[in-house]
Amino acid sequence: MxxxxxxxxxxxxxxxxxxxxxxxxxxxxxxxxPSYPPYNIEKTDENAYRISIAVAGFSAEDLVVEVKENALVVSGRSADEQGEREYLHRGIANRAFERRFQLADHVRISGALHRDGMLHIELVRELPEALKPRQIEIRTTGDRLLQSNSDQAQVAA
Structure with missing residues:
Protein backbone atom coordinates (compact mmCIF):
# COMPACT_ATOMS: atom_id res chain seq x y z
CA MET A 1 0.00 0.00 0.00
CA PRO A 34 -19.04 0.98 1.25
CA SER A 35 -21.17 1.66 -1.79
CA TYR A 36 -24.56 1.68 -0.09
CA PRO A 37 -26.51 3.81 -0.60
CA PRO A 38 -25.40 5.19 -3.96
CA TYR A 39 -25.10 8.95 -4.26
CA ASN A 40 -24.25 11.81 -6.64
CA ILE A 41 -22.47 15.07 -5.89
CA GLU A 42 -23.14 17.85 -8.37
CA LYS A 43 -22.13 21.48 -8.68
CA THR A 44 -25.28 23.48 -9.34
CA ASP A 45 -23.76 26.96 -9.33
CA GLU A 46 -20.39 28.61 -8.73
CA ASN A 47 -20.91 28.37 -4.95
CA ALA A 48 -23.69 25.80 -4.70
CA TYR A 49 -23.67 22.00 -4.58
CA ARG A 50 -26.20 19.18 -4.27
CA ILE A 51 -25.74 15.71 -2.82
CA SER A 52 -28.40 13.25 -4.01
CA ILE A 53 -28.65 9.93 -2.17
CA ALA A 54 -30.82 7.01 -3.30
CA VAL A 55 -32.83 6.09 -0.21
CA ALA A 56 -35.55 3.85 -1.62
CA GLY A 57 -37.65 2.31 1.14
CA PHE A 58 -36.82 5.00 3.72
CA SER A 59 -39.31 7.64 4.77
CA ALA A 60 -38.25 11.12 5.79
CA GLU A 61 -38.74 10.10 9.44
CA ASP A 62 -36.21 7.26 9.01
CA LEU A 63 -33.45 9.65 7.85
CA VAL A 64 -31.18 11.95 9.86
CA VAL A 65 -29.08 14.72 8.30
CA GLU A 66 -26.68 16.55 10.62
CA VAL A 67 -23.41 18.47 10.61
CA LYS A 68 -20.69 17.43 13.08
CA GLU A 69 -17.21 18.96 13.14
CA ASN A 70 -17.08 20.01 9.46
CA ALA A 71 -18.62 16.74 8.34
CA LEU A 72 -22.07 16.12 6.91
CA VAL A 73 -23.45 12.88 8.35
CA VAL A 74 -26.46 11.24 6.72
CA SER A 75 -27.88 8.15 8.37
CA GLY A 76 -30.89 5.97 7.83
CA ARG A 77 -32.56 3.53 10.16
CA SER A 78 -35.48 1.60 8.78
CA ALA A 79 -38.49 1.16 11.02
CA ASP A 80 -38.98 -2.44 12.05
CA GLU A 81 -41.48 -4.18 9.83
CA GLN A 82 -44.72 -5.27 11.44
CA GLY A 83 -44.96 -9.04 11.34
CA GLU A 84 -42.67 -11.49 9.63
CA ARG A 85 -42.63 -11.64 5.85
CA GLU A 86 -41.45 -14.53 3.78
CA TYR A 87 -39.38 -13.29 0.83
CA LEU A 88 -38.75 -15.48 -2.18
CA HIS A 89 -36.20 -12.93 -3.37
CA ARG A 90 -35.07 -9.81 -1.52
CA GLY A 91 -33.19 -7.53 -3.89
CA ILE A 92 -34.06 -4.16 -2.34
CA ALA A 93 -31.51 -3.29 0.31
CA ASN A 94 -33.28 -1.60 3.17
CA ARG A 95 -30.53 -1.77 5.75
CA ALA A 96 -29.26 0.89 8.10
CA PHE A 97 -26.50 3.14 6.78
CA GLU A 98 -24.33 6.10 7.63
CA ARG A 99 -22.60 8.27 5.00
CA ARG A 100 -20.04 10.96 5.86
CA PHE A 101 -18.98 13.85 3.66
CA GLN A 102 -16.15 16.19 4.69
CA LEU A 103 -17.17 19.84 4.29
CA ALA A 104 -14.78 22.64 3.43
CA ASP A 105 -14.68 25.72 5.61
CA HIS A 106 -17.57 28.14 5.00
CA VAL A 107 -19.84 25.48 3.45
CA ARG A 108 -23.27 25.29 5.04
CA ILE A 109 -26.34 23.15 4.45
CA SER A 110 -29.17 25.25 3.02
CA GLY A 111 -31.83 22.52 2.99
CA ALA A 112 -32.80 18.91 2.39
CA LEU A 113 -35.65 17.41 0.37
CA HIS A 114 -36.92 13.81 0.35
CA ARG A 115 -38.89 12.93 -2.78
CA ASP A 116 -39.38 9.88 -4.99
CA GLY A 117 -36.89 7.73 -3.09
CA MET A 118 -34.14 10.35 -3.28
CA LEU A 119 -32.71 12.58 -0.57
CA HIS A 120 -31.39 15.86 -2.00
CA ILE A 121 -29.16 17.98 0.25
CA GLU A 122 -28.36 21.52 -0.88
CA LEU A 123 -25.03 23.08 0.15
CA VAL A 124 -23.80 26.64 -0.25
CA ARG A 125 -20.28 28.02 0.09
CA GLU A 126 -20.37 31.47 1.69
CA LEU A 127 -17.04 33.26 1.89
CA PRO A 128 -16.87 36.00 4.53
CA GLU A 129 -16.00 39.48 3.28
CA ALA A 130 -12.58 39.24 4.94
CA LEU A 131 -11.68 36.25 2.72
CA LYS A 132 -12.91 37.66 -0.57
CA PRO A 133 -10.18 39.03 -2.85
CA ARG A 134 -9.63 42.75 -2.64
CA GLN A 135 -7.38 45.01 -4.63
CA ILE A 136 -4.88 47.22 -2.84
CA GLU A 137 -4.34 50.71 -4.22
CA ILE A 138 -0.76 51.46 -5.25
CA ARG A 139 0.17 55.11 -4.83
CA THR A 140 2.94 56.80 -6.73
CA THR A 141 3.12 60.11 -4.82
CA GLY A 142 3.28 61.07 -1.18
CA ASP A 143 5.19 59.45 1.62
CA ARG A 144 2.43 59.34 4.25
CA LEU A 145 2.58 55.54 4.40
CA LEU A 146 6.31 55.57 5.09
CA GLN A 147 5.96 58.23 7.80
CA SER A 148 3.22 56.35 9.61
CA ASN A 149 5.32 53.16 9.62
CA SER A 150 8.37 54.98 11.02
CA ASP A 151 6.17 56.71 13.65
CA GLN A 152 4.87 53.31 14.77
CA ALA A 153 8.43 51.97 15.04
CA GLN A 154 9.44 54.95 17.25
CA VAL A 155 6.42 54.48 19.55
CA ALA A 156 7.20 50.75 19.93
CA ALA A 157 10.81 51.52 20.93
Whole structure:
Protein backbone atom coordinates (compact mmCIF):
# COMPACT_ATOMS: atom_id res chain seq x y z
CA MET A 1 0.00 0.00 0.00
CA UNK A 2 1.33 3.43 -0.92
CA UNK A 3 1.54 6.10 1.74
CA UNK A 4 1.29 9.82 0.99
CA UNK A 5 3.91 11.96 2.73
CA UNK A 6 2.53 15.50 3.26
CA UNK A 7 5.86 16.89 4.54
CA UNK A 8 6.59 18.89 1.33
CA UNK A 9 3.20 20.59 1.70
CA UNK A 10 4.05 21.75 5.21
CA UNK A 11 7.21 23.48 3.99
CA UNK A 12 5.38 25.85 1.64
CA UNK A 13 1.96 26.27 3.24
CA UNK A 14 0.52 27.46 6.51
CA UNK A 15 -2.79 26.28 7.90
CA UNK A 16 -3.37 23.47 5.40
CA UNK A 17 -2.44 20.66 7.78
CA UNK A 18 -6.07 19.54 7.99
CA UNK A 19 -6.18 19.16 4.19
CA UNK A 20 -2.96 17.16 4.14
CA UNK A 21 -4.28 14.90 6.90
CA UNK A 22 -7.52 14.43 4.94
CA UNK A 23 -5.55 13.44 1.81
CA UNK A 24 -3.50 11.03 3.87
CA UNK A 25 -6.66 9.42 5.30
CA UNK A 26 -8.27 9.18 1.86
CA UNK A 27 -5.25 7.41 0.40
CA UNK A 28 -4.96 5.09 3.39
CA UNK A 29 -8.66 4.17 3.37
CA UNK A 30 -9.76 0.71 2.42
CA UNK A 31 -10.26 0.35 -1.32
CA UNK A 32 -13.50 -1.52 -0.64
CA UNK A 33 -15.34 1.56 0.61
CA PRO A 34 -19.04 0.98 1.25
CA SER A 35 -21.17 1.66 -1.79
CA TYR A 36 -24.56 1.68 -0.09
CA PRO A 37 -26.51 3.81 -0.60
CA PRO A 38 -25.40 5.19 -3.96
CA TYR A 39 -25.10 8.95 -4.26
CA ASN A 40 -24.25 11.81 -6.64
CA ILE A 41 -22.47 15.07 -5.89
CA GLU A 42 -23.14 17.85 -8.37
CA LYS A 43 -22.13 21.48 -8.68
CA THR A 44 -25.28 23.48 -9.34
CA ASP A 45 -23.76 26.96 -9.33
CA GLU A 46 -20.39 28.61 -8.73
CA ASN A 47 -20.91 28.37 -4.95
CA ALA A 48 -23.69 25.80 -4.70
CA TYR A 49 -23.67 22.00 -4.58
CA ARG A 50 -26.20 19.18 -4.27
CA ILE A 51 -25.74 15.71 -2.82
CA SER A 52 -28.40 13.25 -4.01
CA ILE A 53 -28.65 9.93 -2.17
CA ALA A 54 -30.82 7.01 -3.30
CA VAL A 55 -32.83 6.09 -0.21
CA ALA A 56 -35.55 3.85 -1.62
CA GLY A 57 -37.65 2.31 1.14
CA PHE A 58 -36.82 5.00 3.72
CA SER A 59 -39.31 7.64 4.77
CA ALA A 60 -38.25 11.12 5.79
CA GLU A 61 -38.74 10.10 9.44
CA ASP A 62 -36.21 7.26 9.01
CA LEU A 63 -33.45 9.65 7.85
CA VAL A 64 -31.18 11.95 9.86
CA VAL A 65 -29.08 14.72 8.30
CA GLU A 66 -26.68 16.55 10.62
CA VAL A 67 -23.41 18.47 10.61
CA LYS A 68 -20.69 17.43 13.08
CA GLU A 69 -17.21 18.96 13.14
CA ASN A 70 -17.08 20.01 9.46
CA ALA A 71 -18.62 16.74 8.34
CA LEU A 72 -22.07 16.12 6.91
CA VAL A 73 -23.45 12.88 8.35
CA VAL A 74 -26.46 11.24 6.72
CA SER A 75 -27.88 8.15 8.37
CA GLY A 76 -30.89 5.97 7.83
CA ARG A 77 -32.56 3.53 10.16
CA SER A 78 -35.48 1.60 8.78
CA ALA A 79 -38.49 1.16 11.02
CA ASP A 80 -38.98 -2.44 12.05
CA GLU A 81 -41.48 -4.18 9.83
CA GLN A 82 -44.72 -5.27 11.44
CA GLY A 83 -44.96 -9.04 11.34
CA GLU A 84 -42.67 -11.49 9.63
CA ARG A 85 -42.63 -11.64 5.85
CA GLU A 86 -41.45 -14.53 3.78
CA TYR A 87 -39.38 -13.29 0.83
CA LEU A 88 -38.75 -15.48 -2.18
CA HIS A 89 -36.20 -12.93 -3.37
CA ARG A 90 -35.07 -9.81 -1.52
CA GLY A 91 -33.19 -7.53 -3.89
CA ILE A 92 -34.06 -4.16 -2.34
CA ALA A 93 -31.51 -3.29 0.31
CA ASN A 94 -33.28 -1.60 3.17
CA ARG A 95 -30.53 -1.77 5.75
CA ALA A 96 -29.26 0.89 8.10
CA PHE A 97 -26.50 3.14 6.78
CA GLU A 98 -24.33 6.10 7.63
CA ARG A 99 -22.60 8.27 5.00
CA ARG A 100 -20.04 10.96 5.86
CA PHE A 101 -18.98 13.85 3.66
CA GLN A 102 -16.15 16.19 4.69
CA LEU A 103 -17.17 19.84 4.29
CA ALA A 104 -14.78 22.64 3.43
CA ASP A 105 -14.68 25.72 5.61
CA HIS A 106 -17.57 28.14 5.00
CA VAL A 107 -19.84 25.48 3.45
CA ARG A 108 -23.27 25.29 5.04
CA ILE A 109 -26.34 23.15 4.45
CA SER A 110 -29.17 25.25 3.02
CA GLY A 111 -31.83 22.52 2.99
CA ALA A 112 -32.80 18.91 2.39
CA LEU A 113 -35.65 17.41 0.37
CA HIS A 114 -36.92 13.81 0.35
CA ARG A 115 -38.89 12.93 -2.78
CA ASP A 116 -39.38 9.88 -4.99
CA GLY A 117 -36.89 7.73 -3.09
CA MET A 118 -34.14 10.35 -3.28
CA LEU A 119 -32.71 12.58 -0.57
CA HIS A 120 -31.39 15.86 -2.00
CA ILE A 121 -29.16 17.98 0.25
CA GLU A 122 -28.36 21.52 -0.88
CA LEU A 123 -25.03 23.08 0.15
CA VAL A 124 -23.80 26.64 -0.25
CA ARG A 125 -20.28 28.02 0.09
CA GLU A 126 -20.37 31.47 1.69
CA LEU A 127 -17.04 33.26 1.89
CA PRO A 128 -16.87 36.00 4.53
CA GLU A 129 -16.00 39.48 3.28
CA ALA A 130 -12.58 39.24 4.94
CA LEU A 131 -11.68 36.25 2.72
CA LYS A 132 -12.91 37.66 -0.57
CA PRO A 133 -10.18 39.03 -2.85
CA ARG A 134 -9.63 42.75 -2.64
CA GLN A 135 -7.38 45.01 -4.63
CA ILE A 136 -4.88 47.22 -2.84
CA GLU A 137 -4.34 50.71 -4.22
CA ILE A 138 -0.76 51.46 -5.25
CA ARG A 139 0.17 55.11 -4.83
CA THR A 140 2.94 56.80 -6.73
CA THR A 141 3.12 60.11 -4.82
CA GLY A 142 3.28 61.07 -1.18
CA ASP A 143 5.19 59.45 1.62
CA ARG A 144 2.43 59.34 4.25
CA LEU A 145 2.58 55.54 4.40
CA LEU A 146 6.31 55.57 5.09
CA GLN A 147 5.96 58.23 7.80
CA SER A 148 3.22 56.35 9.61
CA ASN A 149 5.32 53.16 9.62
CA SER A 150 8.37 54.98 11.02
CA ASP A 151 6.17 56.71 13.65
CA GLN A 152 4.87 53.31 14.77
CA ALA A 153 8.43 51.97 15.04
CA GLN A 154 9.44 54.95 17.25
CA VAL A 155 6.42 54.48 19.55
CA ALA A 156 7.20 50.75 19.93
CA ALA A 157 10.81 51.52 20.93
Missing amino acids: RRFDPTPLYRATIGFDRMADMLDRALAADLQA
